[in-house]
Amino acid sequence: MGRLSSPQALEKVRDEILKKRDPHQPLITVCGGTGCHASGCHQVVDAFRKVLQEQAKSDGVGFRVTGCHGFCERGPLVVIHPQKIMYQRVKPEDVPGIFQETVLDGKVIESLLYEHPTTGERISTEEEVPFYKKQMRIIFGNNGSIDPTQIEDYIAVGGYRALPKALFTMKPEEVIREVKKANLRGRGGGGFPAGLKWEQCRNAPGDIRYVICNADEGDPGAYMDRSLLEGNPHSVLEGMIIGAYAIGSPEGYIYVRNEYPLAVENVGVAISQARDLGLLGKDILGSGFDFDVRVSRGGGAFVCGESTALMSSIEGNVGEPRAKHIHTVASGLWDRPTNLNNVETWANVPVIIDHGADWYSRIGTEGSKGTKIFSVVGKVNNTGLVEVPMGITLREIVYEIGGGIPDGKKFKAVQTGGPSGGCIPESLMNLTVDFDRLTEAGSMMGSGGMIVMDESTCMVDVAKYFMNFLKDESCGKCTSCREGTKRMHELLTEITEGRGTLDHIDLLEELGWVTMEASLCALGGTAPNPVLSTIRYFRDEYKEHILNKRCPAKVCRAFLKYRILSDVCSMCGRCAKACPAEAISGKVKKKKEKGIPFAIDETKCIKCGMCFESCKFEAVEVQ
Amino acid sequence: MDSSAIDAIIEKYETKSSAILAILQDIQAKEKYLPKETLEYVGGKLQIPLNKIYRIATFYRAFSLNPRGRHEVCVCLGTACHVRGAQRIVDQMNLELGIRPGETTKDRNFTLETVNCLGVCAAGPVVAIDGQYFGKMSPGKVEGTVKKFRSEKPDKKEGLNGKA
Numbered sequence: 001m002g003r004l005s006s007p008q009a010l011e012k013v014r015d016e017i018l019k020k021r022d023p024h025q026p027l028i029t030v031c032g033g034t035g036c037h038a039s040g041c042h043q044v045v046d047a048f049r050k051v052l053q054e055q056a057k058s059d060g061v062g063f064r065v066t067g068c069h070g071f072c073e074r075g076p077l078v079v080i081h082p083q084k085i086m087y088q089r090v091k092p093e094d095v096p097g098i099f100q101e102t103v104l105d106g107k108v109i110e111s112l113l114y115e116h117p118t119t120g121e122r123i124s125t126e127e128e129v130p131f132y133k134k135q136m137r138i139i140f141g142n143n144g145s146i147d148p149t150q151i152e153d154y155i156a157v158g159g160y161r162a163l164p165k166a167l168f169t170m171k172p173e174e175v176i177r178e179v180k181k182a183n184l185r186g187r188g189g190g191g192f193p194a195g196l197k198w199e200q201c202r203n204a205p206g207d208i209r210y211v212i213c214n215a216d217e218g219d220p221g222a223y224m225d226r227s228l229l230e231g232n233p234h235s236v237l238e239g240m241i242i243g244a245y246a247i248g249s250p251e252g253y254i255y256v257r258n259e260y261p262l263a264v265e266n267v268g269v270a271i272s273q274a275r276d277l278g279l280l281g282k283d284i285l286g287s288g289f290d291f292d293v294r295v296s297r298g299g300g301a302f303v304c305g306e307s308t309a310l311m312s313s314i315e316g317n318v319g320e321p322r323a324k325h326i327h328t329v330a331s332g333l334w335d336r337p338t339n340l341n342n343v344e345t346w347a348n349v350p351v352i353i354d355h356g357a358d359w360y361s362r363i364g365t366e367g368s369k370g371t372k373i374f375s376v377v378g379k380v381n382n383t384g385l386v387e388v389p390m391g392i393t394l395r396e397i398v399y400e401i402g403g404g405i406p407d408g409k410k411f412k413a414v415q416t417g418g419p420s421g422g423c424i425p426e427s428l429m430n431l432t433v434d435f436d437r438l439t440e441a442g443s444m445m446g447s448g449g450m451i452v453m454d455e456s457t458c459m460v461d462v463a464k465y466f467m468n469f470l471k472d473e474s475c476g477k478c479t480s481c482r483e484g485t486k487r488m489h490e491l492l493t494e495i496t497e498g499r500g501t502l503d504h505i506d507l508l509e510e511l512g513w514v515t516m517e518a519s520l521c522a523l524g525g526t527a528p529n530p531v532l533s534t535i536r537y538f539r540d541e542y543k544e545h546i547l548n549k550r551c552p553a554k555v556c557r558a559f560l561k562y563r564i565l566s567d568v569c570s571m572c573g574r575c576a577k578a579c580p581a582e583a584i585s586g587k588v589k590k591k592k593e594k595g596i597p598f599a600i601d602e603t604k605c606i607k608c609g610m611c612f613e614s615c616k617f618e619a620v621e622v623q
Numbered sequence: 624m625d626s627s628a629i630d631a632i633i634e635k636y637e638t639k640s641s642a643i644l645a646i647l648q649d650i651q652a653k654e655k656y657l658p659k660e661t662l663e664y665v666g667g668k669l670q671i672p673l674n675k676i677y678r679i680a681t682f683y684r685a686f687s688l689n690p691r692g693r694h695e696v697c698v699c700l701g702t703a704c705h706v707r708g709a710q711r712i713v714d715q716m717n718l719e720l721g722i723r724p725g726e727t728t729k730d731r732n733f734t735l736e737t738v739n740c741l742g743v744c745a746a747g748p749v750v751a752i753d754g755q756y757f758g759k760m761s762p763g764k765v766e767g768t769v770k771k772f773r774s775e776k777p778d779k780k781e782g783l784n785g786k787a
Binding site for chain 2: 034035037038039072073075217218219220221222223226257258259260261296297298299300301302313314315316317318319375377378379383384385415418449451453457462465466469473475578580608609610613614
């Protein structure tokens with residue numbers, strides 16, 4: 001394939017690719033997302049490659065390592081086409097069996113299928129699994145069927161169809177009108193209407209305009225942008241090219257976290273492939289429109305997710321935000337009009353142009369259209385990435401898709417919006433999820449992290465955790481943010497260590513409001529949210545720490561006491577061996593000798609919990 | 624790092640002073656820290672005052688001004704990992720390696736670091752050692768996980784995903 005100089009040439013390429021692919025031929029796909037990597041998918045990939053090399057019958061069997069499928073909890077995931085049989089938690093030793101029985105003989109291996117948690121029924125295809133059933137995967141769905149390093153795969157699923165449509169059948173203003181009509185709102189957290197931003201940037205005076213893709217996904221607990229960039233980088237690129245055309249920009253940047261090495265790599269590959277085909281660079285598809293993209297790697301500073309700080313970082317400075325009296329759409333990168341959207345927002349653009357705004361705006365709620373990808377993680381059975389239409393309830397996400405709370409524990413809260421968000425309690429579980437409802441509840445959409453917490457999560461500790469994070473990540477420019485986060489962290493630490501008073505709560509609230517009002521950027525402006533929302537919904541838990549010196553979730557160490565129940569102790573000595581402080585003594589029971597039940601010396605105990613974890617007889621009690 | 628190696632990195636970015644972040648990242652990746660002499664050399668080449676380079680090098684978490692251990696142990700402290708007990712993994716690492724986050728062992732074998740989120744939230748708590756991910760960690764698994772890297776000779780193959 002050489003440079004394509006017209007939309008017709010692109011369609012010809014698409015036809016050729018599709019002609020070569022027989023959808024009835026067997027195809028093995030293995031999820032190569034980071035979640036599956038952590039559960040050892042590379043060994044499964046190696047095993048498949050070995051089998052395919054050795055087996056004479058492997059001719060015509062396709063093999064593909066794809067992007068993230070989303071169901072990370074059950075990784076490594078393997079899907080066998082054309083039947084679309086999904087195997088989960090596959091081990092390398094399962095591979096020869098899968099090849100022989102399923103790929104060659106067409107039989108299903110029951111033991112590798114997903115088991116319905118309540119009915120026990122074995123489910124053979126992805127679509128039938130409850131985790132996927134309620135989802136609507138218009139952005140994320142292609143991840144599982146394409147190899148992110150092959151542009152042919154993206155073209156085969158209809159990729160780069162929206163681009164020629166925009167370039168050849170729409171004026172830039174029409175593209176903007178379409179995006180406005182679809183009411184696409186920024187998926188990075190703010191929820192600002194993307195079309196309006198594009199229009200302002202297009203109309204701002206200036207010689208050169210820039211577009212930026214914000215892939216500095218810093219919110220802890222959110223990883224959808226990572227999975228999109230790793231698994232389907234061309235969809236983000238296509239969105240950027242269309243946006244650049246609408247805005248009239250010749251140059252774009254992707255600012256990506258350096259902590260995501262695979263995303264950096266795959267984006268680089270995608271850019272060079274798109275350039276080779278003439279989808280990036282000069283005279284794109286013969287339209288006369290020029291646009292190219294560079295990759296900028298972040299330096300691990302959370303504040304660089306803020307637009308002005310990010311631009312300052314691309315310019316080669318420290319990432320400090322500035323006041324936005326003049327918006328970045330008028331004066332951003334190198335003081336030129338700049339339009340910044342995040343990864344997921346850009347990935348929505350080709351879908352809108354391809355299907356039309358009317359189709360798109362039928363999905364979602366009044367104020368929030370389309371879908372949103374959430375990372376449902378923490379104390380929940382089915383952890384992973386889920387894409388749902390806006391307007392779904394929190395209950396549906398946590399219980400129906402997420403499969404509820406493990407180990408029969410009680411749900412306590414769900415934290416959304418990262419460090420800028422808040423904790424939403426059980427009483428609000430029927431809340432519909434969209435930009436406005438979450439803000440009303442004292443939290444926010446953020447980039448889509450959804451951390452589920454159960455009765456063993458301490459809400460004061462969670463607030464302390466976020467303040468610790470924010471005090472480190474505050475760039476220090478505004479006193480209110482620099483000192484406010486620090487002092488709030490101190491107050492929370494005092495409460496968790498048993499030195500709190502009721503005045504601490506009042507002071508936290510007061511300090512929270514000041515920090516919010518007096519800080520320049522959104523980091524400080526939203527920093528108190530985790531504190532204020534936990535006080536709002538879990539005041540009793542704060543009081544329990546302060547008045548009764550007790551941590552109901554048994555998290556805050558100062559209040560914990562470990563004790564070995566002598567009547568349950570089997571005298572195996574495992575706890576004493578595990579104890580790093582040598583605080584446990586007793587005598588191991590042997591065949592002929594009598595043992596002495598083990599006991600903890602409180603003066604030596606460092607409350608690390610190793611004894612609790614090592615005991616197989618539930619003899620260690622936490623008070 | 625000799626001057627020709629530094630020159631090669633600088634030229635890769637067309638000797639642009641705006642590429643300072645990328646240049647420092649490449650040096651960090653190679654040397655695992657930013658040696659003072661290298662920073663002086665880069666500053667001279669790009670006409671950037673040394674104080675500005677130090678401001679950048681100390682602002683971003685990715686950079687280190689001190690030499691690092693052969694193996695980098697990175698404990699994720701993202702929210703999803705935190706609610707599943709990541710702090711206890713850090714504490715256990717602390718006991719196991721005898722160093723606190725940010726420190727390097729005396730034999731220069733390990734550096735312990737914490738990171739705000741590795742983006743492997745579904746598998747939390749997560750530890751990355753030299754870019755290799757270990758999911759569903761518990762304090763009890765710490766010793767065994769670190770052991771694999773104790774005996775390993777330095778500079779053996781990188782993790783599948785490169786450096787985390």
